[in-house]
Amino acid sequence: MSLALRVEELAKHYVLKSETVRALRGVSFDVPEGDYVAIMGPSGSGKSTLLNLLGCLDQPTSGNFFLRDVSIAQLNDNQRSEVRAAHIGFVFQSYNLIPQLTVVENIEVPLYYQGNLAPDQRSYCKQLAEMVGLGDRLRHRPTQLSGGQQQRVAIARSLANNPYFILADEPTGNLDSATTHDILSLFESLNEQGKTIVIVTHEDEVASRVKRVIRLRDGEIDSDTRN
Amino acid sequence: MILKRFFQTLRLGVYSLLLHKLRSGLAVLGILIGITAVIWLVAMGEGVSYQAQQQIKDLGATNIIVRSVRPAQQGSSASSGLFLEYGLLREDFDLIVSNIRRATSDVLEQIVPLREIKKEARRHDLNLDVRVVGCTPEYLDLNHLTIDRGRFLTDSDNNPPENVAVLAAEAAKSLFPLENPINQTIQIDADFYRIVGVTEDRDPTAAIGGSLDSQDYNLDVYIPLATLRARIGDMIFTSRSGSREGEIVQLSQITIGLKDLTYVDAISEIVRKIVLEKHPNKDVKVIVPKELLRQAALLRMMFNVLLILIAGISLVVGGIGIMNIMLATVTERTREIGIRRALGAKRRNVIAQFLVESVVLTGIGGGLGVAFGFLCKPTINFARDLVMEISPETANTLPTTILELQPIIAPWSIIASLLISVGVGLIFGMYPAYRAANMDPIEALRHE
Incomplete structure (x- = not known):
């Protein structure tokens, strides 16, 4: 099976007041296409740092990171933006929808930055909204939606650019347990359709429902287990 | 895309x-x-x-105007001499003509001397303060005047000098309120003049900077220059606050009309040189509208x-x-x-x-x-009308530039x-x- 992404000896050091903080000390793992991974660990374990690197928001100090076969560890800001626009689908803890846009316009945003506006993108984005169960809320603004609904919009948005993988940062952190259940079911059904999903979380409920759990501790991989 | x-x-x-x-x-x-x-x-x-x-532009961009100016009052010397003699002389006119002809041939469209005097014109019991302008036939075109009735002065009026006059619109209306002025007579000093024509209304020109006074053409009486010299002469007396003053002026103005704008600079140089030589006491000034335009x-x-x-x-x-x-x-x-x-x-x-x-x-x-x-134009017009309505006295104290301003x-x-x-x-x-x-x-x- 081909790889969605591969991480090789990835390290990230921060320099704070002449003191070097080694947030990530050389992490290696593969994520095959169609995998469903949770990255866990206590705070300070390097979770957020790894998330930023996987999300192509930051540059590693050393090591390598491949998306499919392309190395993207040393790209500049502009090139990283292109990679984010084309190949990564983000889902955030606090939904991060743009308040002045409607549901369907929010879903369109990644397409806009991809550069190639297809003429049928509006209907494509409507389909995505219907897929996450919000076909009747297309013209609503984020403030008119519940937390669970907003997260569904965010998931639809992460699918818009047909990414290599979906990167979710504590996607259920702000949700009650019933909604958490719904959202995880949505992720599961997406994974069944072949989507690669990486969730960064500290919730055991999430961990219990994914295929594979990578635990970090002090910037290194503590364990890598398949459920 | x-x-x-x-x-x-x-x-x-x-x-x-x-x-x-x-x-x-x-x-x-x-x-x-x-x-x-x-x-x-x-x-x-x-x-x-x-x-x-x-x-x-009304002065004509191709014109050069040479004008007599009364020198600043030198107080006692003027009154002791009784007559103040100043300004352009007839020989200046000839000198300017010959100098221009010698410098370049065929640039002159026309050159018009004139003499103007404030006088009282009378007809029966009506009288009116007018400006008597002694001029030649070219004066009409030079000042963009048009004839309403009759004709303007001709060369034959000047030679020999005839006692004929052309009235400006306002002067004609004041002196002949009811009848046709043509072939009637008016009296200036002791002499009678036959009216041969009336000019149309012309808007007065405003003063330009310090170089030219405003001119109201509507109270003019035009007579042949030669007639003016023969009948009125160069000397004028004016009674001013009890004392009598006299002036001797031969010509008030010489207007040089050139055929083309390009000659203006060179010719104005020549004219300036003559004027400077003959009139070092600055009783004559040269006005070049083209330079004013610039x-x-x-x-x-x-x-x-x-x-x-x-x-x-x-x-x-x-x-x-x-x-x-x-x-x-x-x-x-x-x-x-x-x-x-x-x-x-x-x-x-x-x-x-x-x-x-x-x-x-x-x-x-x-x-x-x-x-x-x-909204600039309507607003300004509205504001002006408002001021006129509320306090006409204030409006009258405003400079004409503001009163007549039309924003473009x-x-x-x-x-x-x-x-x-x-x-x-x-x-x-x-x-x-x-x-x-x-x-x-x-x-x-x-x-x-």
């Missing part, structure tokens, strides 16, 4: 601005006032300079630059307002910037987004400013205003946009 992207960005910008209507409106107001100021000031400046240029154009340009500088200050103030709003917007929308960056926006996408917003703000301000600019909206000022408003948006939006683009996406996403 690019257009579609642009419209999408534009729509997004308008959306975001509408989220803060009052704030955006106030920012727009700053630009609006600045642009309106530019258009109004330029329109008024153009109006004023148009007035001046029209007056100078000066007026220069003055107008300087005036416009000044106005634009003043308006520019208000635009800078408006621009600072825009920058302030945009900085607030950028800070407020840090999270949005983070989201957009995470979803793949490049720095330049973020710059474009915020620049579009600031340009939309200033563009709307500029557009409205132009619209208000067009210059097309270039509209184009410039729109460009400037867009420019202000770009310049003052640049820093906030860069600030937005250079945020660290990770930090921006974390921003509450």
